[in-house]
Amino acid sequence: MPYRLLKYALHKDHPEPRMFRAPERLKEEYDAVIIGGGGHGLGAAYYLAKEHGITSVAVLEKGYIGGGGTGRNTAIVRSNYLTPEGARFYQESVDLFRDLSREFNxxxxYSERGHFTLAHSPASLNTQRWRAEVNKHLGIDSEVVDRAFIKKTVPEIDLDAGGHQAPIYGALYHPPGAIARHDAVAWGYARGADQRGAEIHQQTAVTGVEVRDGEVAGVHTDKGFIKTRKVLSAVAGWTTSITRMVGLRTPLVIHPLQALVTEPLxxxxxxIVVSASLHLYMSQSSRGELVAGASLDPYELISMRSTLDFAExxxxxxxxLFPFLGDVKILRQWAGLCDMTPDFSPIMGTTPIKGFYIDAGWGTWGFKATPVSGKTMAWTMANDHDHELIKAFNLSRFGRFQLVGEKGAASVGH
Amino acid sequence: MDRRLPPREGEWIDRSQPVEFRFEGQSLAGFAGDVLSSALWAHDVRLQGRSFKYHRPRGLYSLAGHDANVIVEDGRRTNMRGDLLPITDGLDVYSVNTSGGLQRDRWRIMERFDRFLPVGFYYKAFHTPRWLFPHYENQMRQVAGLGRVHPGNAAVETPKDYAFCDLLVVGAGPAGLAGAIAAAEQGLKVLLVDEQPHPGGSLNWQWSGNPAAQEQFGGMLEQVRAHDNIELRCGTQAAGAYNDYWIALVDDRRLTKLRAKAMLVATGCFEQPAVFQNNDLPGVMLASAAQRLLQLYAVKPFDRAVVVAANSDGYRAALDLHGAGVEIAAIADLRHDGEPTGLAQNAADAGIEILAGCAIAEAVPSGGKARIQAAAVCPLEKDGSLRTGSLRRIECDGIAMSVGWSPNVGLAYQAGGRFRYAEHVAQLVPSSLPDGLFVSGRANGRFELHDQIADGRRAGLCAAAHLGRFDGNLPDSPQHQASPPSHPYPIFSNNGKKNFVDLDEDLHLADFKNAHQEGYDNIELVKRFTTVGMGPSQGKLSNSNAIRILARLNGASINETGTTTSRPFYQPVRISHLAGRRFHPQRRTPLDGWHRQHGAEMMHAGAWMRPEFYTTSGSTRDECILAEAKNVREHVGLIDVGTLGKILVCGPDAARFLEHIYTGRFEKQKVGRLRYGVACDETGVIIEDGVIARLAEDRFYVSATSSGAAVFYREMQRWALIFGMKVTLINATGHLAAMNLAGPKSREVLAGLTDADLSPDAFPYVGVKEATVAGARAIVMRVGFVGELGYEIHVPASQGWHVWTSLMEAGRPHNIRPFGVEAQRLLRLEKGHLIVGQDTDALTHPFEADVAWAIGKDKPFFIGSRSLDIVKQQSLDRKLVGLSFPAHRSGPLPQECCLIIHEGEIVGRITSIAPASTLGHPIAMAFLRPDLANVGAKVTIRTTDGRTADAEVAAMPFYDPDGARQK
Amino acid sequence: MNVAMNPAPAAARRSPIHDALEARGAEWRDVNGTTFAVRLRDEPAGDDIPAAALCDLSGLNQLGVKGPDAANWLSTAGVDVPADLYESRPLPSGGRVVRFGAHEFFLEDGIAGSKASELSEQLGFGAEQVYRVEHQDATFLLTGPRSLDVMAQTCGIDFREANGGRAIFTRVAGVSCALLPETIADQQAFRLWLDPSYAPYLWEELVVIVESLGGHVVGAGRLFPDLPA
Amino acid sequence: MKILNCPINGPRPLQEFHFGGELRPNPLDRKDGADADWADYVFNRDGEPGVKREWWYHIPSGTWFIAERDNVTDQFQRTYLYGAEQTDG
Known part of the structure; x- marks a missing residue:
């Protein structure tokens, strides 16, 4: 038992302070306002303070921190993306993730389990090889593996899918693929940002963003107006509500993404096992639950209802894949919101409105990008131009017909 | 010791059917109708499970399906709850999550370390040094989790059903029965479901000693059974409610997907525990659990009990137990004023001591903690705290808790109902309900039996009115007049630690205080940090108290504190139930059987099955493929291309329509001629290609890729509407068989089977004819995909077999052989023909794919044209080229998607490669940076093992560049 | 193979589930240029319709026409053209015509009929504003007291409210079908028309369900005892 | 599962339908604008909360139609065939 737990046994009272302050009211003005108290927004606040000395920051969260995509995803982290832009970006995220527990204490x-993307056709195997080759070129640990390797590593799998589906031809294997306690990521960033001076305002809804002469002038909230020259929108599934406030058009459409857990085993x-053909990704949490999710719901919706179709x-x-699971029971299902782009890559960085920054288009990959998006958005806000790692993801790429080719990676990208 | 009582009126066990079963290796007997927990308790087996974190002894607690600590497995099935699992002969179960058996569970040592393990302890340690975490995690994983899976278990296939009704009534208790009858009388088709094996709900266990109530019950049941409009399904849970009253009904056998027009939720309440020291030990249970045990299973719950009560239900329970021979040592009534009804007198008359204004401070365990030996009863201060100086020890072996209720309204919540806390009943009641949703009975805050029945009837009539079957006056809902059935804060701390709020997750009161201190002060954060309500029973017995605790910590009201969201499922549902028969539609061409009979290796191609190649004994896969390809080049081959999309575009605007869909020109295309077409999406990305045959002025026959055809046809239909053109679209894909007869001998093979003039003048390359082939009506096209003289023959699917076998027969003298997809891929690669989706990706435009020639000159518009105007101005990043590898070479060959590397940069990617070709050396197609793409330029490809392979950019086509052979 | 024992006519048509029927020991008979499985090896004796009976009638002649002049063309050819969408009307010599769209009709001969087949000859490769819709649908007939249960396991439509004689386009076990509720020998029955490429799959699924409910696969001879020789 | 009322086939479970995205202007009416306007037309979407006009396709019968739907409440408000908006509620 780690000595660290000793202190609990030795104290009569619980020796833990609040993880972050609950400021009474908003100040009149901040150097920066971050809309959205999820991992991305809190991460940006954290790095603004830590790396750029910008501490007069308010994070505005209409509900509670980590209550959106951060707390609703299936907590998979990986960097085996198809495009060099994507792979480099997510590799930085993986590198940050690995050290985050220590950094936050x-x-x-953060548990590296190894990540299989199963290929149920030769064409799919080709795509996986493409990803593997790009990854290897960039120094990312990825390899196409054959059936025997899959069977050896996941002996429970039925490589022929019970004859119900096309058999598994091979897989992209990514040893660093990991899962993490997703809520804790938000809490860690919140605590770190708070300790460095940022304010976190929960139950505070943004009602408008004031733009004057093409520049951000402030933010209207249900608790009053805030003057600021820099605003970051980091609200994932609610991005279209914020962009409407500033009159910005984007390709974003919102789809629900559902997930479920079984009883603990x-x-x-x-x-971590992913099959694009079966619209399935699955891992076992440290608590023992099987956590599984699918691809996006097939139509746009800004609501987190569950469907029976999904569970079926x-x-x-x-x-x-695992025919012996018939008697295992599904405990609970839920949904989150995904803001999708046409090229399956995020929209990040500066916008035509000076001082308005966007961190959106996360589709189903938002959680795994949490540290790197926090870091690069903080840099971008501090320097008022796009960080090198996110240049390719600027909103302007659509106007230039310069899309990022991540879409080729398949329909399920977990 | 046998705790089974003599037969009782209304019991659910069938004493004529004894059942032998085993628990933890011990042979025991019970009766059909028993659940595991009742049968065990009948043998005085009180230790029935261990808790999740501390491995404390746990027993029967709710007996209502929410006992998340009595969980067993039998080597096949796992995570079965003792209070849900019917015993059957031969049942042989063990408790999950113990080390060394339930009695001796070695993990019970965990409790000694409880001081080290406060709420969220795992966030505070184990992460440094980093390399040690996997070790810690592995250990934590071993102790977490409940049952084991058995990878050897065979798959279970369970059918699913659809069902339909006007009104679904959930819960066949007093309110549900009354509601179903009232609705059915107005003509509604009613489906009445109850999760229990018998209808009646609380009438079975709470009112079984009341003759008037039983008479009413009998009457309602008779009406339900007699009514044609009511179907009663017991043992059936409404497990989840989805949009538009789409309900998951789950029974032991299957999932039934029900479409209702309205829903009446009459699901009653979950009785809620009180929180006090050791309130989790075997012997402490909900009063309703004791009543169920007694009335349904005829098992005497205790010998001597203390009842802790805050409502009339507690007094009824005490009297029921007393009547069954349980000595009631005392009723500790949390209310300072005690019970206002005559029940107080009845209890006194029965000799039961009533301690008003008292709570239980502690259940005093016996050694080993598997039983209790006494209750420490303690007077309450006016503020609800314990006056611990005045503890009184009362010897007993059981404590029954009747301190309040929480409405079972998850289903109503999922259906869109919203709830608020109402002081007069001290529970949540509906604040708004969407159209078609009704809540009645206890779930609606109506607790008196006559009120429940009247409220059920009201709701049934409201449902009938909602569906337009009743236009009379709707009765008012009776209001709850008596004192609140729930205590507002049944949570008592004597500074001991083991006062459990959530038994699933072993969370006690201090955990909530500590979490709150750390800033987890919102109900959702509390839930996520403490994991309250996330265990197998999903908070049915804990959420209500958790909210009360948090509200008090925040100094806020219950309504300000809010609730967590209810998600499906009501109870965990088996994966096999949800999966059902697993319908995965698959398509087969009419020749599928022929291929299989002739040694084809079949492959999945989207929804289709296709022959990859035909096996020949003694030859490898690659040899077979090459032999098939060579046979096409040298003699003649026949391939099933029935999976190709086949679309007819007819009507006066057909040509104009195609000019909008494809990049090319069609208005001036001659009847009887084919053209190659490329189609883009609006961003200019290639999405389809195919052959467009003009059959008549107003009739075109269009082929599309196997995988893209269905979507392409659908989009064509939409564009026809948007363009407002006079076109008739017909998708004949599955209705036509198609085969390609290719090779120098193809004309000779076909000649004897068709009425068409096959002479080169009458039927030239890129010609199309409607003719008969082997007696079948056919469309015959001179295509050149594989680069030889060839005829693509399309005939009605039902005649496909006949035509195919006729061609094979006619081709026998000419060495005809069938060829598969792989040989075709090789042949077309030799011809430099791209495959959309393989040689193009999700962003490839025609300039990159080198098919800009297929864009009609000066066309005013086609889909994607405007985008291509923009793209064309930009410099080209990549270009599709041919690559040629030396015939004699050493080292590995790249595979598809291997990268081309130049000066350490990625400059291209192989899209198609043939390791062996009829040309005698490997060839490939690749994307390459245009400045490196001159014919003859050398390129270096990195193979998957990190080595390199050299190739040379080659002009395409590789084979027969002038197309002489296909002419 | 049985085909050898029953040599096919020149342009023999073949059911898309020929192989599945063959495997069940089908006794084949040629009717109007198509082979029907009239009897199967494991069929229960007698003439009764079992709890659920599944029968392949894919041999029936079909014709689809679509286009602005389709209704007129049919009418001229002596077909009683259904006025309403999805309505079906009998063909003069047996069988039925169903309106599949504003300008689209589907004709299927009865076992003995020939109208669709004659019109198909007449239409050839098409006429002015009347386009041939290639219909090579598999036709499955499901009947018997438990046929509703089969539908309940495969299809989300409440057939207790279905109007006999009107076609319904829906999905059965995931396959798009046109479905016609009808009555055969006083039994509820369903006629399913589907793209023949899906037929082997759907047939297999339906057989499993029918048999699990105590039903049987039957030859056409059981439902149509007066099948022409 | 939701029910969607196909103007041709009547109320059917949503599983029988394919979602076709928002109803957008005819590209023929947009093709002559500036490059930036065209890029906006091609890529950008009206993804904000509210009532949307959308394409839906009934798969078994092959019917495209328009539905007006609130993308927050998921309520379908009306459905009609393309171009029939004025005449059919």
């Missing part, structure tokens, strides 16, 4: 349960699945489809896919 808060255990995020003793550990048996050590890898997910169950079918789980049984196709």
């Amino acid at each position: 808060f255990n995020l349960f 003793k550990p048996w699945l050590n890898s 489809g997910m169950s079918a896919g789980m049984l196709d």
Whole structure:
């Protein structure tokens, strides 16, 4: 037992302070306002303070911190992207993630499990090879593996999908693929940002963004007006509501993404398994639950309702790969919101409105980008131009017909 | 010791059917109708499970399906709850999550370390040094989790059903029965479901000693059974409510997907525990659990009990237990004023001591903690705190808790209902309900039996009115007049630690205080940090108290504190139930059987199955493919291309329409001629290609890729509407068989089977004819995809087999052989023909793919044209080129998607490669940076093992550049 | 192969589930240029319709026409053209015509009929403003007291409210079908028309369900005892 | 599962439909504008909360139609065939 836990046994009272302050009211003015108290927004606040000395920052969260995509995703982290732009960006994220528990002194349960993207056709295997080759070129640990390797690593898998689906031809294997305690990422950034001076205002909704002569002048909230010259929108599924406030048009459409967990089980699945053909990704949490998700819901919706179709489809896919799970029970399903772009890559950085920065278009990859987007957006806000790692993701790429080719990577990108 | 009582009126066990089962290796007997927990308790087996974190002894607690600590497995099935699992002969179960068995569980040592393990302790340690974390995590994973899976288990296939009704009534208790009857009388088709094996709800266990109530029950049940409009399904849970009253009904056998027009939620309440020291030990249970045990299973819950009560229900329970021979040592009534009804007198008459204004401070465990030996009863101060100086020890082996209720309204929540806390009942009641949703009975805050029935009837009539079947006056809902059935804060701390709020997750009161201190002061943050409500019972017995605790810590009201969201499922649902039969539609061409009979290696191609190649004994896969390809080049081959999209575009605007869809020109295309077409999306990306045959002035026959055809047809339909053109579109894809007869001998093979004039003048390259082939009506096209003289023959699907076998027969003298997809891919690569989706990706435009020649000159518009105008101004990043590899070479060959590297940079990617070709050396197609793409330039490709391979940029086509052979 | 024992006519048509029927020991008979499985090896004896009976009638002649002049063309050819969408009307010599769209019709002969087949000959490759819709649908007939249960396991439509004689376009076990509720020998029945490429899959799924409900696959001879020789 | 009322086939479960995205102007009316306007037309979407006009396709019958739907409440408000907006509620 780690000595660190000793202090609890030795104290009569619980020896832990508040993780972050709850400021009574908003100040009149901040150097920067961040809309959205998820991992991305809190991360930006953290790095603004830590790396750029900008501490007069308010994070405005209409609900509670980490209550959006941060707390609703299936907590997978990886960097085996198809494009060099994407892979470099996510590799930086993985590097940051690995050290985050130590940096926060808060255990995020960052657990490297190895990540399989199964290919159910030769064409899909080609795409996986493409990803592997790009990854290797950039020094990222990725390899196409054959059926025997998959079977050896995940002996429980039925490589022929019970004959219900096309068999598995091989997979892209990415050893650094990890899962983490997603809520804790938001809490860690919140605590770190707070300790460095940023203010976190929960239950504070933004009602408008004041733009004068093409420049940001302030933010209207349900608790009053704030003067500021820099605003970051980091609200994922609610981005279109914010961009409407500043009159910015984007390609974003919002789709729900659903997930479910089973009852807890003793550990048996050590890898993260993804099948694009079966619309399934799955891992086993440290608590023992199987956590599984699918691709986006097939139509636009800004609501987090659950559907039975999802639970049925997910169950079918789980049984196709792991036929012995029939008697395991699904405990709960839920949904989050994803803001999708046409090229499956984020929209990040500066916008035509001076002082208005956007961190959006996260689709289904927002969680794994949390540290790097926080870091690069903070840099971008501090320097008022796009960080090198996110140049390719600027909103202007659509006007220039310079899309990022991540879409080729398949429909399920977990 | 046998705790089974003599037969009782209304019991659910069938004493004529004894059942033998095993628990933790011990042989025991019970009766059909018993659940595991009741049968165990009948044998005085009180230690029935261990808790999740501290491995404390746990027993029967709710007996309502929410006992998340009594969980067993049998080697096949796992995570079965003792209070849900019917016993059957031969059942042989063990408790999950123990080390060394339930009795001796070695992990119970965890409790000794509880001081080290406060809420969220795992966030505070184990992460440094980093390399040690996997070790810690592995250990934590071993102790977390419940049951084990058994990878050897065979798949279970369970059918699913659809069902339909006007009104779904959930819960066949007093309110549900009354509601179903009232609605059915107005003509509604009613489906009445109850999760229990028998209808009646609380009438079975709470009112079983009341003759008037039983008579009413009998009457309602008779009406329900007699009514044609009511279908009653017991043992059926409404597990989740989705949009438009789409309900998941789950029973032991299957999932039924129900479409209702309205829903009446009459699901009653979950009884809620009181929180005090050791309130989790076997022997402490909900009063309703004791009543269920007694009335449904005829098991005597205790010998001597203390009842802690805050409502009339507690007094009824005490009297029921007393009537069954349980000595009631005392009723500790949390209310200073005690019970206002005559029940107080009844209890006194029964000799039961009533301690008003008292709570239980502690359940005193016996050694080993698997039983209790006494209750420490303590007077309450006016502010609700314990006056711990005045503890009184009362010997007992059981404590029954009747301190309040929480409405079972998750389903109503999922259906769009919203709830607020109402002081007069001290529970949540509906604040708004969407159209078609009704809540009645206890779930609606109506607690008196006559009120429940009247409220059920009201709701049934409201449902009938909503569906237009009733236009009379709707009765008012009776209001709850008595004192609140729930205590506002049944949570008592004597500074001991083991006062549990959430038994699933082993969370006690201090955990909430500590979490709050750390700033997790919002209900959602509390939930996420403490994991309250996230265990198997999903907070049914803990959320209500958690909210009360948080509200008090925040100094806020319950309504300000809010609730967590209810998500499906009501109870965990088996994956096999949800998966059902797993319908995965698959398409087969009419020749599928022929291929299989002739040794084809079949492959999935989207929804289709196609022959990859035909096996020949003694030959490898690659040899077979090359032999098939060579046979096409030298003699003649036949391939099934039935998976190609086949679309007819007819009507006066057909040519103009195609000019909008494809990049090319079609208005002036001659009847009887084919053209190659490329189609883009609006951004200018290539999405389809194919052959467009003009059959008549107003009739075109269009082929599309196998994988893209369905979507392409759908989009064509939409564009026809948007353009407002006079076109008739017909998708004949599955209805036509198609085969390509290719090779120098193809004309000779076909000649004897068709009425068409095959002479080169009458039927030239890129010609199309409607003719008969082997007696079948056919469209015959002179295509050149594989680069030889060839005829693509399309005939009605039902005649496909006949035509194919006729061609094979006619081709026998000419060495005809069938060829598969792989040989075709090789042949077309030799011809430099791209495959959309393989040699193009999601961003490839025609300039990159080198098919700009297929863009009609000066066309005013086609889909994507405006975008291509823009793209054309930009410099080209990549270009599709041919690559040629030396015939004699050493080292590995690249595979598809290997990268071309130049000066350490990625400059290209192989899109298609043939390791062996009929040309005698490997060839490939690749994307390459245009400045490196001159014919003859050398390129270096990195193979998957990190080595390199050299190739030379080659002009395409590689084979027969003038197309002489296909002419 | 049985085909050899029953040599096919020159342009023999073949059911898309020929192989599945063959595997069940089908006794084939040629009717109007198509082979029907009239009897299967494991069929229960007698003439009764079992709890659920599934029968392949894909041999029936079909014709689809679409285009602005389609209704007129059919009418001229002596077909009683259904006025309403999805309405079906009998063909003069048996079988039915169903309106599949504003300008689209589907004709299927009865086992003995020939109207669709004659019109198909007449239409050839098409006429002015009347375009041939290639219909090579698989036709499955499902009947018997438990046929509703089969539908309940495969299809999300409440057939208790379905109007006999009107076609419904829906999905059955994931496959798009046109479905016609009808009555055969006083039994609820469903006629399913589907793209023949999906037929082997759907047939297999339906057989499993029909048999799990105590039903049987039957030959056409059981439902149509007066099948022409 | 939601029910969607196809103007041709009547109310059907959503599983029978394909979502076709927002109803956008005819590209023929936009093709002569500036490059920037065209890029805006091609890529940008009206993804904000509110009632949207959308394409939906009934798969078994092959029917495209327009539905007006609130993308927050997920309520379908009306459906009609393309071009029939004025005449059919």
